Amino acid sequence: MIKFTLWLITPDRDISDKWYRLFSRERLNVTPLPDLSAISRIPEDTWGLAFVEICGAGFASPQSMKTFLSGRKNISVMVFSKPGKTSNPEISGFLESGADDFITSDIDERVLLSKTKAHIRRLLPSLNLARTLVMSADGDIEIDMVKRTIRLGLVSGKEKTLHDFTPKEFEIFSVLLSNEEQAVSRKSIMEDIWRERSGHVNLETIDKHVETLRHKLGAYGKNIRTVYGTGYTYKNRLKEPS
Numbered sequence: 635m636i637k638f639t640l641w642l643i644t645p646d647r648d649i650s651d652k653w654y655r656l657f658s659r660e661r662l663n664v665t666p667l668p669d670l671s672a673i674s675r676i677p678e679d680t681w682g683l684a685f686v687e688i689c690g691a692g693f694a695s696p697q698s699m700k701t702f703l704s705g706r707k708n709i710s711v712m713v714f715s716k717p718g719k720t721s722n723p724e725i726s727g728f729l730e731s732g733a734d735d736f737i738t739s740d741i742d743e744r745v746l747l748s749k750t751k752a753h754i755r756r757l758l759p760s761l762n763l764a765r766t767l768v769m770s771a772d773g774d775i776e777i778d779m780v781k782r783t784i785r786l787g788l789v790s791g792k793e794k795t796l797h798d799f800t801p802k803e804f805e806i807f808s809v810l811l812s813n814e815e816q817a818v819s820r821k822s823i824m825e826d827i828w829r830e831r832s833g834h835v836n837l838e839t840i841d842k843h844v845e846t847l848r849h850k851l852g853a854y855g856k857n858i859r860t861v862y863g864t865g866y867t868y869k870n871r872l873k874e875p876s
Contacts, residue, residue: 638663638680638681638682638683638749638754639663639664639665639676639680639681639682639683640657640663640664640665640682640683640684640685641664641665641666641667641673641682641683641684641685641696642654642661642664642665642666642667642685643668643669643670643673643684643685643686643687643691643702644668644685644686644687644689644691644692644714645668645669645687645689645691645697646687646733646739649687649739650666651666651686653741653746656743656746656747657747657750660747660751661816662750668691669691670691670692670693670702673709674810676708676709680708681708681709682708682710683709683710683711683712683734683750683753683754684709684710684712685709685711685712685713685714686699686711686712686713686714687713687715687739688713688714688715688720688724688728689712689715692713692744693713695727696724696727696728696730696731698729698806699711699713699728699731699732699845700731700732701735703731703732706825710733710734710753711733711734712734712735712736712737712749712753713728713733713735713736713737714732714736714737714738714739714741715738715739716738716739716740717738717739722738729731734753735749735753737749755799755822755825756828757799763866766809767779768812768831770811770814770870771814771815772789772870773788773789773869774786774787774788774789774790774870775788775811775854775870776788777804777807777808777811779808782797782799782801782804783795783796783797784796784799784804785821785853786851786852796850796851797817797846798850799850800843800846802843803843803846803847803850804825805826805827806823806827806840806843806844806847806860807847807851807868809823809826809827810858810866810867810868811868813867813868814868814869814870815868815869815870816867817861817864817865817866817867818865818866818867819865820837820840820841820864820865820866822835822865823840823865823866824840840865844858844866857869857870857871
């Protein structure tokens, strides 16, 4: 499972607390930090999005941000400042130096949340495809993205390898397992897997693939739960009987 975190880097406690509550309500993993020094100790297998204020405790200049990002492939950055504190040339400089976006601290919470979710949707499929193996949180399931196989029962000792998945079934299960315990909308699955063709495919197509996928996974298929009105989630509550 990818460890994806949101970091809030600002000395302003009011902003930090406000955004922390916003993201926590959405069940996102969020960590407030007073300055950049703590983020340098983040493990390489932890990917995330950092909201960094343009100030002394954050990025003082585009060059300081460029230096910070050098060699850090696991961190994306959205820079922000208080309204009217950053000029257009400065904003352009940060964006050209590697920032994914610029916002002001008075941004509407709904817009901030939408921007954040859009960024995560764009980033996670690339991260998933970049990995060779996708593991369940308890280590009982392994998806091999190269061999296109799914191994079950690694912990229980009832190990078996499944091969007979269609490409779409395999990709859907990879998305669900990579977002274990989180609800994944049908629309998000469609955009991640069908990409440029997503607008031409009926969402009910996903339901049919999931139905077949559940059958092929046996007892593990019961862990794919329907989130009514939204999509699906993989919750590892049931395991292969011993």
